[in-house]
Amino acid sequence: MTLPIGFAVTLDRDTRVLDGGRTLLGGFPVRMLRLTARARPLLTGRTVHVRDRAGAVLADRLLEAGLAHPVVRDLPLPPDPRYTVVVPVRDRPRELDRLLAGIGPGVPVIVVDDASSRRAPVEAVAARHGARFVPLDVNVGPAGARNAGLRLVETPYVVFVDSDVVLPPDTVPTLLRHFSDPLVAMAVPRITGLVESPGSDTWIGRYEHTRSSLDLGTRPAQVRPGTPVAWASTACTVARVDALADGFDERLRIGEDVDIVWRVIKGGLRVRYEPSVHAAHEHRGRLGDWFRRKAAYGTGAHPLAERHPEFIAPAVLAPWSAAFVLALLAQRRWSLPVAGAVGATTVLRISRKLDGTQHPVRLASSLTAMGALGALAQTSALVTRHWWPVTAVGCAVSRRVRRVTAVAAVADVSLEYLGQGAAVDPLRYGVARRLDDLAYGAGVWWSAVKGRSSVALRPRLH
Incomplete structure (x- = not known):
C-alpha cells in the first residue's frame, strides 16, 4: 500500500536538514537519513508532496521514522468518509445531551447504555437526538459497551466518544483526512479540559486543565511505544472498522484504550495523534474523585504488562x-x-x-x-x-x-x-x-x- 498522489508531509520541527539538504537527522530515537540524488529534489523546503511513486516512498519513510508528519489540512478525505458515532454511557444524561447536541445532522449515532441505575433519562436524551439506543442489562465496562456499539456499525469508520466529551465540528472531519494514508487505522485529537464544567474552577480542576493525564501535548506524532507519545486515549478516536478486529478487550476495565492502540500498532498499522483539533473532556475537579481516578489509571499497568511486556517500561x-x-x-x-x-x-x-x-x-x-x-x-x-x-x-x-x-x-x-x-x-x-x-x-x-x-x-x- 502506498501513499496517494496529493499526499503531503512536512518535517517535524526538531528534524534537522544538514549538508545542503543531503541529510536529515531527527525522529525518536534519533536517526540519520541520507537522501539519494533522486530523493533530494522531492524535499521542497521542509515539505514533500507526493506526485509519483518516488515521492510516496520518501514520504512514507519519513513518516515511519518520525521525521515528518502529514500536512493534514491539505489531505483529501477518504473515498468513503461515512462514519458512525458510538457513545458508551452510564448515568450521565446531562453530559450525553450536551455531546449529542454538538454532533451534526445526518450522522448515525449509537448510544450504548451500560446498565445505568436510571435508564429512562438516558433513553429519553438519545431519542430526542435521534440516536439509536442500545441498553445493556449487565454493566460490562467501557470496553464491552464500545464493542456492543461497534458490532452494529455499518459505515467504514467509527468514532468512539465518551459521554463527558464535547466535540467541536471540525474535529472528526480533520481526523478522517489522516485515513488517506492506507496504513492509518486510528486517529485521535488532543484531549483538552472542558471550560466552565463542574469543578473546573477548583485548584485541582485548574491543574488538570494544565496537566491532564489525557492531554498528549501540542505536537503531532505517530503514536508508538517508547516515544513521547507512547499511547492514546479513546475518549475520542476515529478508527477504520476493518482494522479493529474483535475490538476492545472486555476483560480490561482500565487501560483498554492503550491495549487496542498497541494491538493495532503490533499489526503493522499506524495511529496518528493530531493536536490541531481537540475534544473537550470534563475533568474531575473534586480532590477525592480526582485522586481515585489517577490511582485507577495506575492499576492498568500490570494487565497491560501481561499483554505487552515489550511496551510497558516506565523508562x-x-x-x-x-x-x-x-x-x-x-x-x-x-x-x-x-x-x-x-x-x-x-x-x-x-x-x-x-x-x-x-x-x-x-x-x-x-x-x-x-x-x-x-x-x-x-x-x-x-x-x-x-x-x-x-x-x-x-x-x-x-x-x-x-x-x-x-x-x-x-x-x-x-x-x-x-x-x-x-x-x-x-x-x-x-x-x-x-x-x-x-x-x-x-x-x-x-x-x-x-x-x-x-x-x-x-x-x-x-
Whole structure:
C-alpha cells in the first residue's frame, strides 16, 4: 500500500536538514537519513508532496521514522468518509445531551447504555437526538459497551466518544483526512479540559486543565511505544472498522484504550495523534474523585504488562545514558568525572556515525546533551512517580536518596510550571503534581503486587 498522489508531509520541527539538504537527522530515537540524488529534489523546503511513486516512498519513510508528519489540512478525505458515532454511557444524561447536541445532522449515532441505575433519562436524551439506543442489562465496562456499539456499525469508520466529551465540528472531519494514508487505522485529537464544567474552577480542576493525564501535548506524532507519545486515549478516536478486529478487550476495565492502540500498532498499522483539533473532556475537579481516578489509571499497568511486556517500561534508556545517570546518582567524588567521561565517549561514538556531515562533533555534542537531559527527566519520574514507595524507604535511611528526591521533586515541578503557564499558583501546582504522582504510582504498585510481577516497574535498555 502506498501513499496517494496529493499526499503531503512536512518535517517535524526538531528534524534537522544538514549538508545542503543531503541529510536529515531527527525522529525518536534519533536517526540519520541520507537522501539519494533522486530523493533530494522531492524535499521542497521542509515539505514533500507526493506526485509519483518516488515521492510516496520518501514520504512514507519519513513518516515511519518520525521525521515528518502529514500536512493534514491539505489531505483529501477518504473515498468513503461515512462514519458512525458510538457513545458508551452510564448515568450521565446531562453530559450525553450536551455531546449529542454538538454532533451534526445526518450522522448515525449509537448510544450504548451500560446498565445505568436510571435508564429512562438516558433513553429519553438519545431519542430526542435521534440516536439509536442500545441498553445493556449487565454493566460490562467501557470496553464491552464500545464493542456492543461497534458490532452494529455499518459505515467504514467509527468514532468512539465518551459521554463527558464535547466535540467541536471540525474535529472528526480533520481526523478522517489522516485515513488517506492506507496504513492509518486510528486517529485521535488532543484531549483538552472542558471550560466552565463542574469543578473546573477548583485548584485541582485548574491543574488538570494544565496537566491532564489525557492531554498528549501540542505536537503531532505517530503514536508508538517508547516515544513521547507512547499511547492514546479513546475518549475520542476515529478508527477504520476493518482494522479493529474483535475490538476492545472486555476483560480490561482500565487501560483498554492503550491495549487496542498497541494491538493495532503490533499489526503493522499506524495511529496518528493530531493536536490541531481537540475534544473537550470534563475533568474531575473534586480532590477525592480526582485522586481515585489517577490511582485507577495506575492499576492498568500490570494487565497491560501481561499483554505487552515489550511496551510497558516506565523508562527507556540507552546503555550510555543509564551509566551517565547512575554515576550522578552515586554522588561520589568520582561521579562528575565518570559522567563526563561517559558523555565524552558518547560524543566521540556519535560523531563517527555522523562522519561526512558538517561539524559532526558539534552535532554529536548537541545530541548527547539532549539524550542526557532526557535520561535525567525519566529518572526523575522514576524517583517521584513510578518508584516512590522505594524512594520513601530510601529517604528514611539515606541522605543521598533524600538529596536526589528533593532535587527531582523541585526540578520537574519548576520546569513544568515555567514551561506550561499553569492557571494555578506554583505552590498548589506543586502539591497537585506530587499527589498526581503518588496516586498513579500507588496504582501501579498495587497492580504489580496483586499480579505478582515487576514487569510494569522495570526500565528498559535499548
